[in-house]
Amino acid sequence: MTGAGLGVVSGRRRQGKSFLLQALAEAAGGMYFAATEATEAESLRLFAEAITRFTREVVEIPFRDWNDAIPYVLRAFRDRPVPLIIDEFPFLIRASPALPSIIQRELGPGGSGRESAARLILCGSAMSVMGGLLSGQAPLRGRAGLELVVQPFRYRQAAEFWGITDPRLAVMVNAIAGGTPAYRYEFTQGDAPSELADFDSWVVRTVLNPQKPLFREARYLLAEERDIRDPALYHSVLAAIASGNSTNGGIAGYVGRKSDQITHPLNVLEDCALITREPDLFRSGRARYRIVEPLITFYEAIMRKRWAELEIHRAETVWRSVRQTFLAQVVGPHFEGLCRDFALDGEDGLFGEFPAELGSGVVADPANRTQIEVDVVALAAQEPGRPRRILSLGEAKWGDVMGRHHLERLARARTLLEQKGYDTRGTVLACYGGAGFSPELRAAAGDDDHVRLVGIDRLYGVS
Structure with a gap:
């Protein structure tokens, strides 16, 4: 040069x-x-x-x-x-x-x-x-x-960096700290949960502890962005997303504004890389918003509503009352994201080929007057003059043992998509289970080459 x-x-x-x-x-x-x-x-x-x-x-x-x-x-x-x-x-x-x-x-x-x-x-x-x-x-x-x-560590790298070998513990820690390297040592003084039984105590003594830097970190991340001029509005938008209101209309309803009034805050948060807009792979023009930094999701869903109590060192009481909310609103959606990351890697033999596009989507079911949300969608590359091939349709459940009805739901989505013109002849139906699978589902998977069960051990490459 x-x-x-x-x-x-x-x-x-x-x-x-x-x-x-x-x-x-x-x-x-x-x-x-x-x-x-x-x-x-x-x-x-x-x-x-x-x-x-x-x-x-x-x-x-x-x-x-x-x-x-x-x-x-x-x-x-x-x-x-x-x-x-x-x-x-x-x-x-x-x-x-x-x-x-x-x-x-x-x-x-x-x-x-x-x-x-x-x-x-x-x-x-x-x-x-x-x-x-x-x-x-x-x-x-x-x-x-x-x-x-420079990206955060991916979930397997993060587990290794934290020294965590238990996949279930790794998911729960990742749902709070993500893959940000500084949170492992500088912000927790090197404190990591020793085992799954230590997780609750670790949350109380680190992220919910006013004496630890991690306690106020989520607030600082937002305050450091100079383009954010109305913190109250932006916190409300983030709280809406953390509560499961991920569409433009859902966010607007939660915040109490019209849809066009939250377009600018959403664009600013996206430009700051605090949220990302993920298109619905089956509905053109539709999209969902997701918070990029897990610690912000944890703050908005868990800490912000109980901030006054946490500041006076009532972490144990607060954590007991919000732990189920944490599992449902924080870990559950985070687990879905980890499953999409796993599918994106295209582990050998999972779908037969690497996905060209991966995300989630909603399939309308007019006959049953409902919609089927598909958590993990893997599409092949578009070929001129041919229907779009669907490599896989997947559902992810963190806290529930997955059963035969989850598989039937995916099969129904596959049928509806075939009727819409998609090529589903080789579509793999994948169940991603954080709590395991029922014997009936395991039997069904053993009888069908187009069914995959991905447990938490496989997610982390644990044999």
Whole structure:
């Protein structure tokens, strides 16, 4: 590569981005600068000090603005093909909105980047800001050779990171802490449940304990997003989703607003990567919203309503009264998501081929005047001139032993979808059971090659 290169690294807070980038700078002999919330003048002084520490050459003339600073630092890397990392980049943009345009100019023809070997990496946690750096008509669009989103651990990785070998315990911990690395040590002081019997005590002494950082974390995650200007409204929207009201109309009804009045809050939460919009695979134009961070779901469904009691250390009393709500409103839906993740991996022999599209959907059953919600839908790639093939239809149950009636419900959905023109000849009916399967269901699965039973052990790859 000739000239300076550009990379953009983003991801939700607490995922370890800064840790990884600092380690990269140390390993590669690069420069790491972490911006803070400051005025442009102070940020420029701090930036100059970082350059001095790295180059061991004093910046003799103070930077007047970023038009001075960016060319200077790029020239300082003329003979150094190493990382030049600017972390918390959104803090700098807030005080200096022209900064992306200045970087674009210096990386373009005639800019100081043409004679630089720097590998400039811009990093930040404000997802709405970082996502906009390379989109649409943004100045840096087309300039980056790297765009990396640091994701949380997936559920199996998270269990390994927490040192949990019991799959049932792993699901319950994951339904609270998700795959965020910081929650394992920094936010719990290394406290992890030793066994399933220790789970309730662990919840009380960590996430419901006002003396632990994890207690207020969900509130901070929302407060740190600058685009959220009416916290009460946004908390209500999140509470609606956490309570199972996942459609636009359901959320609006819960909040007490008209549907068009919650469009903006939903868009902001989606841009901040706090929620995601998941389309209904069987109903065009329909979608459901899901909270991305499990800790926020836990807060909205469990903690927020009892906050005053929790603050005065009544965690044990509160937890006893809300534990069933936790299992139904938090663990149950979370388990469904884990089952979709499992299906997405396309374990050998599960459906015969890897899904091209995976999600959930609702099938109308006019004869019975009802709707069938299918938790796990796996579709094959669309082939021109042919009906869409359904690889699998699945139902997930966390607390109930699954029986023959669950399988019959899926079979009914398969028949209805075949009548609508889908190719269901090879469709696998999958039951994902957190509490196991009845003997009748096991017998039915043994007699039918198109039926799969996925227990919690298989979900976690436990033989």
